[in-house]
Amino acid sequence: MVKPKKHLGQHFLKDNDIARDIVKAVKQHKKGMKILEIGPGTGVLTQFLMEDYADDIILIDLDRESINYLEKHYSEIKENIIYGDFLKLDLRERLGEEYIVIGNFPYNISSQIFFKILDDKEKVVEVVGMLQKEVAERLASPPGNKNYGILSVLLQAYYDIEYLFTVGREVFDPPPKVQSGVIRLVRNDRQALDCDEDLFKRVVKQGFQNRRKTLRNALKPLNLTDEVKQLPVLNKRAEELSVKEFEELTNTVAIGRINEV
Incomplete structure (x- = not known):
């Protein structure tokens, strides 16, 4: 068993129906396009990604215990299981010209994850992620809303963002103190801003x-x-x-x- 670690912000999803719905939310995949799962933990999303995207999955996790678990249970993609910190590693060459990001993102670094995605916005064509509900709402919020903020503007400049559904606390181990939200970002046609x-x-x-x-x-x-x-x-x-x-x-x-x- 993999034990959730508080210092890594781990809350493992244990509802397979929700996991399946998150994976089904991926719409932009093309044959050969890599799908990067951040923080797979015990592979609750991975098991469904394997059904349709086994040849294109890359997993990255900072938890050595999770890595050992994943390598044992998904040995057929062992060479695509990476032990490391997504925020610190440069994976662009390995991910190719276009790729998709998916994951149950740790609440404590979710904003940092999206800032790094912005740095590689020319290649990231879609993001499907679960994060703290209020953060998910903020990213998808339109102007004039109190939730609208810095990351809302910066992401909406390059992505169409949709809030998909809310996930309750009870389907996690351990249960977080807050609700979660699942969002989808799809890259728009904007190549550059009309300003500096x-x-x-x-x-x-x-x-x-x-x-x-x-x-x-x-x-x-x-x-x-x-x-x-x-x-x-x-x-x-x-x-x-x-x-x-x-x-x-x-x-x-x-x-x-x-x-x-």
């Missing part, structure tokens, strides 16, 4: 850093000119802006900043 991407990230992060303030006050550290400060859009709060409006704001900020020393 690094500045876009800075504007979004700065805007939400003090989300209760208007953008006029939240963006003060960006050294905006007096002319830009008078624009009506700065009367809004960050949570009110769509991705497109953040792009437009970024272009305005780019030409309306006092030169930084």
Whole structure:
């Protein structure tokens, strides 16, 4: 048996019907496209991935006990079972030109997982994942919602995000203190933003850093000119802006900043 480890944020799903539904949510797979499962644990998702994608699965887990279990029970794909930290390893060459990410993501690193996915957005065509319900809702949240935040904007710039279903605490071992949510991200057609991407990230992060303030006050550290400060859009709060409006704001900020020393 593999024992769940608190320091790894492990809560093992024990409901096969839910596991099957998560795997069925994968829609973008093509023959030969790799599917990376993050944190397979005892293989509750893996068993169903094996039914249709056995030739294309790659598993990665930081728990040596889980790795030993998986290598024993899925010996036919042993060479595709990786012991390591997804956040630290560079797997892009092994994953090919396009790949899919799936997993019951540890709650304590779920945001970090999505930031790394963003770094490889040109290759990640789909993500199906279970994470803390409020985080899942945040990623899928539209503008104007209190859940809408930094990662919502950055991910929605490149992905169409759908909240699929909620999972109760009772189907995990051990039961987490919160409910879980399953979401699907599908890569959109956007190849690049209509603005400087690094500045876009800075504007979004700065805007939400003090989300209760208007953008006029939240963006003060960006050294905006007096002319830009008078624009009506700065009367809004960050949570009110769509991705497109953040792009437009970024272009305005780019030409309306006092030169930084």
